[in-house]
Structures are given as C-alpha cells and as structure tokens.
Amino acid sequence: MIPALVNPHSSPWPVLPAGIHPATLKQIEETFAFNSRRRRLFVGLRSAMKALHKAGCRTVYVDGSFVTDKPAPGDYDICWDPAGVNPALLDPVFLDFDNSRKNQKSVYGGEFFPFNFQVEPGKTFLDFFQNDRHTGQPKGILLVDLTCEPLV
Numbered sequence: 001m002i003p004a005l006v007n008p009h010s011s012p013w014p015v016l017p018a019g020i021h022p023a024t025l026k027q028i029e030e031t032f033a034f035n036s037r038r039r040r041l042f043v044g045l046r047s048a049m050k051a052l053h054k055a056g057c058r059t060v061y062v063d064g065s066f067v068t069d070k071p072a073p074g075d076y077d078i079c080w081d082p083a084g085v086n087p088a089l090l091d092p093v094f095l096d097f098d099n100s101r102k103n104q105k106s107v108y109g110g111e112f113f114p115f116n117f118q119v120e121p122g123k124t125f126l127d128f129f130q131n132d133r134h135t136g137q138p139k140g141i142l143l144v145d146l147t148c149e150p151l152v
Contacts, residue, residue: 002031002142005069009137014069016140018130020061023142025049025149028062037072044109045076048094051108052080053146055089061115062142063129075105079115079125 002023005014023031025046033042049060059081065073080094094112096103101111113125132139 002027003140009132009135011068011132011134011137011139012070013065015132016067016142018138019140020130020143021140023062023144025144028067028142028144032066035071038066041066041073041076041109044107045078048078048108048110048112049144049146049149051091052085052094053149055091056084056086057081058084058145058147060144060146061126061129062144064110066110067142076110077129078110078112079117079129080112082114082116 001021003017003021006017007014028045029042033039045062045066052060057080061079062076063079064075064077066076091107093103093107104110104112115126116124118124119128129141130138
C-alpha cells in the first residue's frame with residue numbers, strides 16, 4: 001500500500017514519507033496517474049518495467065516527481081536491481097546515459113540507473129533516491145517486485 005504523501009520539510013510539494021514502500025503497478029496507477037500527463041508517464045513506466053522484467057530484472061525502485069504531488073511531473077526515475085539480468089536481453093537504452101539520458105526519456109519517459117551504481121563515492125542511486133533534492137531531507141521511494149506483477 002502506498003502511504004499518504006507528506007511535507008514535513010517544506011518541499012515544493014508533498015513527497016512519500018521516508019522509507020522504501022512496496023507497491024504494485026495498479027497501486028501506482030491509481031495513486032499517481034491522475035491527469036493526462038501522468039497517465040502518459042505511467043504508460044512509459046509500465047512499458048519499461050515489462051522490458052526490464054523480460055531481461056530478468058526482479059526489483060525496481062520508483063522515484064522522481066512522478067511519485068510526488070507535483071501537478072505536472074517532468075518524468076520519473078527508476079533504479080533497478082541488475083542481479084539476474086541477462087545483458088543480451090536488456091534494452092540497451094537502459095545503459096545509455098548520454099545527453100542527460102535523452103534516449104531513455106524518449107523511449108520510456110523516464111530515467112534509469114542500476115541501483116548499485118554510485119552517484120558519488122559511497123552513495124548508490126538507491127541511497128540517493130531516498131533524499132529530497134530540494135531539502136536534503138529523507139523521503140520515500142516505491143519498490144515494485146516484478147516477479148509478482150502481471151506484465152503481459
């Protein structure tokens with residue numbers, strides 16, 4: 001279940017409370033795909049999750065303005081667990097970081113990072129995603145277990 005959004009640190013809009021919150025794609029759709037822009041982003045998010053799952057990915061973490069109360073988010077951010085992923089089946093765009101990940105956004109509407117990649121020494125994307133970029137304070141992200149999702 002996705003918890004109610006909060007704003008304890010005066011972020012520009014409410015965010016998920018600190019922690020990693022399990023969610024299904026259906027819950028994400030019901031909670032965050034509430035206008036036409038968000039619905040378009042959700043279509044890309046679902047498509048990306050299908051592609052990652054097809055390559056063997058079992059877990060993704062969802063972040064970005066899409067999982068906040070921002071009325072018109074620019075995109076969503078995903079960090080994904082590379083354990084068990086078959087590189088031959090992985091869409092190469094998931095590893096294309098050129099031009100501020102322009103190709104990732106063009107294909108799927110979001111940005112993607114293996115969760116263990118380091119943003120800076122000692123700080124992985126999984127850690128980085130759990131900090132509010134506006135306030136520097138902890139915030140939450142969503143965990144989607146792709147092994148439990150109907151991704152047909």
